[in-house]
Amino acid sequence: MKKPTLPAEAQSAVSLRPTIELVSVFSADNNGGNPAPIVLDAAGMSDAQMQAVAQRYGHESGFVLPAPAGSGCDFEFRFWVPNHEMSMCGHATVGAVWLLHKTGRLDSDRLTIHTSSGRVEARIAGFSTDDASVEISQPAGRIEPLPQPQISRDEILDALGIDDTQLAPLPIQNACTSRVKTLVPLASAAILNTLEPRFDKIGPLCERIGSTGLYPYATVDARQQIFDARQFPRASGYPEDAATGIAASALSFGLLANGLVEASTRTITIRQGYAMKRPSQISVRFSFKDDNGSAIPDGCWIGGPVRYEAGAGAPS
Template sequence: MQIERYTAFSADPQGGNPAGVVLDATGVGDAEMLAAAARVGYSETAFLIPRGPGELDVRYFSPLAEVPFCGHATIAAAVAHTHTNGPGTFRLSTKAGPVEVSTEIHDGQVTATLVSVEPRSVEIADDDLEALLAALRWDAADLDPALPVRVAYAGAWHPVIAAATRARLADLDYDFDLLAGLMAARDWTTIELVWRESGTVFHARDPFPPGGVVEDPVTGAAAAALGGYLRELRLVEPPATLTVHQGEDMGRPGVITLGVPVTGGISVSGPRSRFPTPADRCGQGWIP
């Protein structure tokens, strides 16, 4: 397999979230995909399987397991596909459902936008919230009461937990094994920790122990889930454009632009940069 390396949600290869991309994984088995993702060492690698004009299947693997949907790897895959086939709109068949992706080129830079599956959110059980806060080493006083805790979905499930202060968000020191066990039991992909700077600007961090990663640098799937959560709880007035800053606290700053329509999927967009060589694993929270 030829594995290409991109970073999504940043034009700087030292920022954003790195992903591996295989443009044609036809005939590649699950075990081979998982092994390749582990060798790459990024939080996810996307494996594309062309099906016809404008139609591709896609599988996403972390170094430890398959995930149903990954936003940043979708953006990376869209840009890699554009380099080979030119800009345009195509559809990815993911395990979470169909995801439309479009790309444009401006001043030599590719910008990709995906539209998520229909988002939704559910209340979190009291016992789960207690266990989650204990694993994060947070307590109730750390939460922003204006943004209630929910478990949100836009292709994968992510608890959304809003910090009352930027300082609380910056101080990430959680129990890796405890959180990993809880997330595996509840089928949560990442934890979307956020702080609201203004009505349309958010800062986020995403613990990702199920993928063997302490923290995912910039998480498109969780951002899409956040957009759906905010719309459902009427915390934004659609149509709205939101900005999510992520990765600053781990030295890989990236920016996600969310489009929140009145109905339907949430759009997630951002620039990318191509890696000339594999990035240093230590900079991405990789656990050997």
């Protein structure tokens, strides 16, 4: 089947000096998704140059390098936000794999990626004449109570500018597949989308509770496993994310632990970015392993739409 292609200027760029390609990942419409600058030929770039890309665009940025010798991987990916390097970024990984596929750089529909947080599997899950669907793996989630639960809870409510009556009757928890997120269950999507956080309090609070961001969420359609969420990062250099794949995967395991989703391969849909007018949609599906005849979740696959925006130029 013929693979879809990028615009001609983007195709020609791959044979020249490293260039920044801008994609929007997990986009729910033509204005949605989380923008991600991607450099497909980042070998030789310094840390300062990579960070400068993230600072220039104000978004998580992904950099594709040759895999380390002996790693058994196909590529190495690195990730930067304006303030620091990240160990893993879900939407930049999806966007980079999508670009590698679009520019004809993949020999297979499956690949293994070396990241600072560990090995990540990626697969091209479907083809069409116009697009391809990318999914990436995450390990099984770890769910933990907050340190000093009542004090932490009060501080979280204060930082989000809400009170107890606006919470759903579920625990606030830390959850992690690659990076720890604090899951805050709210009573409705209306409360979620009208939050006005006190951003100056979020960084110090997240440091105290061992989290990289607050991830408040609300149930939209329990039967269809649809949830809305917002991500307020600890110290990325911007106040909110339009779509956060790593947080969505952590949330899915939190939902499972609290009986809100099935232990099955049914799709869990996490919608994000609506309050930012960047509507986004992340699909999560659990993977399973056999444990003495019982199938238990051993991870998940996350994916969603990708939209090419522009060739943004050369790294400075």
